[in-house]
Amino acid sequence: MATIAQAIRLALRYAECELGVQNIFGQDVGPPLGGAFTMTQGLDSAWNSPLDERGIVGTAAGLAMMGQTSVCEIQFGDYIFNSIDLLRLIGTTCWSTRGQFPMPLVLMTPVGAGNRGGIYHSHSIESILSHLPGWKIVIPCSSRDAYGLMISSILDGNPVAYLIPKALSFCPSELLDGEPDDLKKRINAPVDGRSNWTPGWPACDPFAIPLGKLRIRTAGDTLTLASYGRMIQVIEKALQKIPAHRVVGRVELLDLRTLVPFDLEGIVSSVRKTGRLLIVNEDSEQTNFGEHLLRKVRETAPPHVAALLAARHLPGIGLSRQLEDYTVPTVEQVQRQIEKMLPA
Numbered sequence: 001m002a003t004i005a006q007a008i009r010l011a012l013r014y015a016e017c018e019l020g021v022q023n024i025f026g027q028d029v030g031p032p033l034g035g036a037f038t039m040t041q042g043l044d045s046a047w048n049s050p051l052d053e054r055g056i057v058g059t060a061a062g063l064a065m066m067g068q069t070s071v072c073e074i075q076f077g078d079y080i081f082n083s084i085d086l087l088r089l090i091g092t093t094c095w096s097t098r099g100q101f102p103m104p105l106v107l108m109t110p111v112g113a114g115n116r117g118g119i120y121h122s123h124s125i126e127s128i129l130s131h132l133p134g135w136k137i138v139i140p141c142s143s144r145d146a147y148g149l150m151i152s153s154i155l156d157g158n159p160v161a162y163l164i165p166k167a168l169s170f171c172p173s174e175l176l177d178g179e180p181d182d183l184k185k186r187i188n189a190p191v192d193g194r195s196n197w198t199p200g201w202p203a204c205d206p207f208a209i210p211l212g213k214l215r216i217r218t219a220g221d222t223l224t225l226a227s228y229g230r231m232i233q234v235i236e237k238a239l240q241k242i243p244a245h246r247v248v249g250r251v252e253l254l255d256l257r258t259l260v261p262f263d264l265e266g267i268v269s270s271v272r273k274t275g276r277l278l279i280v281n282e283d284s285e286q287t288n289f290g291e292h293l294l295r296k297v298r299e300t301a302p303p304h305v306a307a308l309l310a311a312r313h314l315p316g317i318g319l320s321r322q323l324e325d326y327t328v329p330t331v332e333q334v335q336r337q338i339e340k341m342l343p344a
Contacts, residue, residue, distance in 0.1 A: 001172035002179055004164065007143035008039045008108070009187060010176065011150035012071060014206050016045040019154055023063055025049045026056050026073030032194035036075050037110060037169045041189050042199035057083040060105045061090050069104040069154060077111035077125045077163065084128075090159050091134025103134075104157045106150070111139075112230050112282055113328045114167025119316035121166075122324070124229075124283035126259055129161050130292070136211060137259040139163040141232040142173040145257055148209030156211060165230035177205035214263040215255040216270075222250035223342055224270040224303075226293065227280040228257060231329065235280060238334040246342055259289060267293070268301045275304040276341055282328040285310040309337050 002010070015021040022045050026035070030048040034041025049056050053074055060072040074080050080087070087107075094102050113122040129137055136158055140146040146164075153160040179202070180186065186200040217232065218239075227235055232255050239247050252270050256262055271277050277297060279290040290308040297303065311317075311328045318324060 001174065002143040002176050002183060003170050003172050004140065004143050004146045005037050005039045005169045006183060006187060007147040007176060008150055008164070009041060009043070010202075010204055011147045012040060012043055013201055014151065015071070015154050016043060018206070019069070021045060021069055021071060021154060023047070023068065023070040024072075025059070025070070027051050027075045029073050032189070034189065035073060037164070037166060038188070039108070039164070039169075040073070042187060042197070053079050053083045054086060057086045057090070057107065060107065061086060061103065064090070064103040064105045064159070065093070065101050069106075071106045071108060071154065074107065074109040076117075076121050077109045078120050078123050080109060080125060087129075087132050087135070091132045093134075094158070095134060102157055103159045106153045106160050106162050108162035108164060110164045110166035110169065112165045112167060113317055113324050114165070114230050116319055116321060116324055117166070117317075118319035122317040124281065124311070126163060126281075127283045127287060127289040130260055130289050134159060135260065136160045137163065138211060138257060139165065139229045139259065140257060141165060141168060141229055141255060143176060144174040145209060145215070145255075147176055148207050149211070149257065151206065151208040152211050155208065160211075163229065167230050168233060177207055178202070179204055209257070211258045212261040212263055213258065214266040215257055217253040217255050218251060220247070220250045220252035220274065222274050223276045223278065223338065224252050224254065224267070224274045225278050225280065225338070226254045226256060226267055228255060228259065229281070231280045231282055234329060234331055235334055237331045238338060241331070241335050242339060246339075250342065251338070262293065264296055264300070267297055271297055271303050272301045277303040277306045278309065278337060278341055279307070280309045280329055280334060282311050284313045286313040305341055307337065307341065309334065
């Protein structure tokens with residue numbers, strides 16, 4: 001059963017062999033490491049850039065203007081801010097040139113808390129990125145979604161921010177089509193022998209997942225839960241702590257998967273059925289993307305009860321477990337909010 005890291009690696013392998021992607025790059029992205037989370041390990045087109053986020057983003061932009069689709073990685077989402085002006089420029093270039101210069105590129109970066117990364121390795125950036133017109137934003141929480149969304153992101157032809165919930169990177173979640181039983185042995189480099197290692201790429205069946213379509217993880221008729229990334233796992237753990245008769249068939253869990261564009265029709269369809277909406281994410285509660293979702297849903301199908309559970313607006317996320325739990329939503333906090341919103 002593939003992990004998210006392995007699924008991304010397999011999608012990128014297909015992209016370099018079949019989709020014409022010739023440049024996959026970033027800090028430590030090439031051999032021998034293959035990225036901080038090994039998502040580019042063993043790829044022929046992967047190369048190491050200098051430790052310079054502006055240089056990484058600028059190179060991807062230049063390649064895009066020359067008609068080449070590339071995949072670049074910023075090692076952690078927290079490091080992206082010194083490139084914000086370039087990201088803005090990339091998002092507006094196709095529009096401002098009347099389509100003369102499309103910007104086909106994928107910028108992938110690990111985000112979020114959950115593994116005690118501290119102040120420089122734990123933040124969520126989707127709300128900030130959503131203020132950059134022209135960019136699409138995806139964030140998978142399972143291996144199948146990671147693979148299918150990466151293929152669609154590369155094929156899209158627009159700049160796509162591919163956010164990876166890093167705490168889930170090495171969690172096996174779902175089988176890929178045609179996945180062999182010995183996947184780990186084939187494509188994971190041995191820790192002590194990376195320099196002389198050659199991957200044995202399996203012939204997995206390629207597939208794409210359309211951008212802008214949510215996934216219903218559990219169906220229900222009383223409460224709609226809308227979330228994405230690591231918080232999907234947190235919600236599922238919270239639901240397991242609530243007596244089954246209160247949640248089974250009553251709670252509908254929606255994994256948005258794509259934030260820009262998001263599946264408003266899918267959310268509204270669920271809310272019209274349940275009349276209750278809880279949005280959960282781990283970005284800062286101030287100017288949170290979830291507030292935008294709530295506004296758009298209320299304009300179309302006002303729920304009877306609605307709430308947003310997000311991270312506290314603090315300068316940073318502390319290194320200790322206690323400080324991290326104080327900042328971002330925990331299983332217990334999500335459980336209490338669900339129980340509060342579910343009628344008896």
